Amino acid sequence: MSDLLVAYGLDDRVATLYSHESSLLTGLVSEERTDDPDARLALGRVVRVERTRCLAATAAGLCLVEPDGVISRRAGLAAPPVSGDWVVLAAQPGSDPAVVGILPRRSELSRRAPGDRADPRQVLVANIDVLAIAVPLDRPFSASRVERTLVLAWESRALPLLVLTKADLAEDVEQVATAAETIALGVDVIVTSGVTGVGADELLTIVAGGTLAFIGPSGSGKSTLVNTIVGSEVQRTGDVRWLDSRGRHTTTSRDLVPIPGGGVLLDTPGLRGLGLLDAEAGMATTFADIEELASQCRFSDCGHASEPGCAVAAAIGAGDLDRRRLDNYQKMVRELAHEKRRAGQASYAERRQLRARFIAMHREAGPTRLDERRQSRG
Numbered sequence: 001m002s003d004l005l006v007a008y009g010l011d012d013r014v015a016t017l018y019s020h021e022s023s024l025l026t027g028l029v030s031e032e033r034t035d036d037p038d039a040r041l042a043l044g045r046v047v048r049v050e051r052t053r054c055l056a057a058t059a060a061g062l063c064l065v066e067p068d069g070v071i072s073r074r075a076g077l078a079a080p081p082v083s084g085d086w087v088v089l090a091a092q093p094g095s096d097p098a099v100v101g102i103l104p105r106r107s108e109l110s111r112r113a114p115g116d117r118a119d120p121r122q123v124l125v126a127n128i129d130v131l132a133i134a135v136p137l138d139r140p141f142s143a144s145r146v147e148r149t150l151v152l153a154w155e156s157r158a159l160p161l162l163v164l165t166k167a168d169l170a171e172d173v174e175q176v177a178t179a180a181e182t183i184a185l186g187v188d189v190i191v192t193s194g195v196t197g198v199g200a201d202e203l204l205t206i207v208a209g210g211t212l213a214f215i216g217p218s219g220s221g222k223s224t225l226v227n228t229i230v231g232s233e234v235q236r237t238g239d240v241r242w243l244d245s246r247g248r249h250t251t252t253s254r255d256l257v258p259i260p261g262g263g264v265l266l267d268t269p270g271l272r273g274l275g276l277l278d279a280e281a282g283m284a285t286t287f288a289d290i291e292e293l294a295s296q297c298r299f300s301d302c303g304h305a306s307e308p309g310c311a312v313a314a315a316i317g318a319g320d321l322d323r324r325r326l327d328n329y330q331k332m333v334r335e336l337a338h339e340k341r342r343a344g345q346a347s348y349a350e351r352r353q354l355r356a357r358f359i360a361m362h363r364e365a366g367p368t369r370l371d372e373r374r375q376s377r378g
């Protein structure tokens with residue numbers, strides 16, 4: 001396989017999967033490409049996704065590919081690929097290659113997209129080994145936001161890592177690091193600065209030839225760190241509003257950036273919303289302490305308010321658990337329950353729609369029993 005694919009993270013597992021998947025796909029694609037029977041299927045990694053096209057690294061170089069054209073749809077893609085995906089490509093005469101398959105993902109970061117869509121799940125990036133959560137030291141530390149991001153990170157199956165950024169701008173680095181370690185159970189916390197280069201070597205060691213994605217608020221220095229690690233200005237960076245230290249959403253796409261010595265970084269835009277969707281596993285790992293305490297409460301449905309024999313309330317009373325952490329946990333539990341109900345309602349709405357369509361279909365064939373009954377009642 002080509003050097004470019006290796007630079008974009010190709011390993012034995014992907015190569016094996018590809019040979020397996022592509023043989024499965026050959027039948028489907030050759031049917032579509034009657035005018036060029038010799039064109040073979042190719043392997044690619046999605047480097048960037050735009051609205052209707054995406055850029056993929058292939059053995060032949062970087063090329064634009066069509067993620068949802070006719071061939072892609074006929075190949076049965078349930079959803080277009082995302083940055084980090086390994087895809088199977090088929091040549092199309094006169095246009096960009098089509099994506100005809102997505103290899104099974106070893107991890108995927110998804111969230112509940114803002115707004116009211118029929119399918120609210122939005123997959124952001126795929127095949128990430130380490131999910132580096134940028135926590136900027138130039139603004140107040142938000143424990144609740146970090147906890148929420150950790151839930152999504154654990155749920156993704158990638159290994160979360162807390163990266164405190166802009167250390168050169170802060171005086172309370174040790175204090176924030178301790179606060180971060182306290183809430184991020186079992187997660188490494190590292191201190192970095194894109195300006196002084198502190199922590200860059202440590203990050204490089206952690207990448208270890210795999211794929212590391214940065215997520216975190218706008219202006220937290222994600223792109224700056226990518227540039228520092230790679231050693232050149234590959235990613236554009238933006239200034240921060242002096243009034244509230246918020247970023248200006250400089251990065252607008254999710255981009256894979258190869259590191260010269262091996263390994264891949266994935267720079268992402270600052271996320272505004274971090275909605276949860278089916279994140280039970282992420283919750284259980286992030287809040288293992290609370291769930292362990294809750295299992296010791298006298299009542300299995302304890303609300304941890306004023307119930308007798310509540311182990312969670314006892315821990316708060318003893319100073320072993322932060323009330324804020326419990327509140328944040330319970331808020332997310334409610335959010336997940338709400339999403340579940342919503343999903344249930346959607347399927348109820350679908351059932352009603354189906355029923356209406358069924359009745360309409362039968363009406364075309366003649367009056368339904370319901371109509372007859374209505375008529376007989378007058």
Ligand SMILES: Nc1nc2c(ncn2[C@@H]2O[C@H](COP(=O)(O)OP(=O)(O)OP(=O)(O)O)[C@@H](O)[C@H]2O)c(=O)[nH]1
Nearest residue numbers: 194219220221222223224237238239249250251270
């Ligand atoms: N002093 C200092 N400034 C930094 C550091 N890292 C980034 N900055 C500055 O902070 C601003 C935002 O940095 P970016 O790297 O663009 O932030 P980002 O997280 O990529 O932001 P979005 O792309 O908007 O999500 C820029 O003006 C950077 O120069 C750092 O370690 N120290």
Ligand SMILES: [Mg+2]
Nearest residue numbers: 222223250251
């Ligand atoms: Mg950026």
Ligand SMILES: [Zn+2]
Nearest residue numbers: 297302304310
């Ligand atoms: Zn309780």
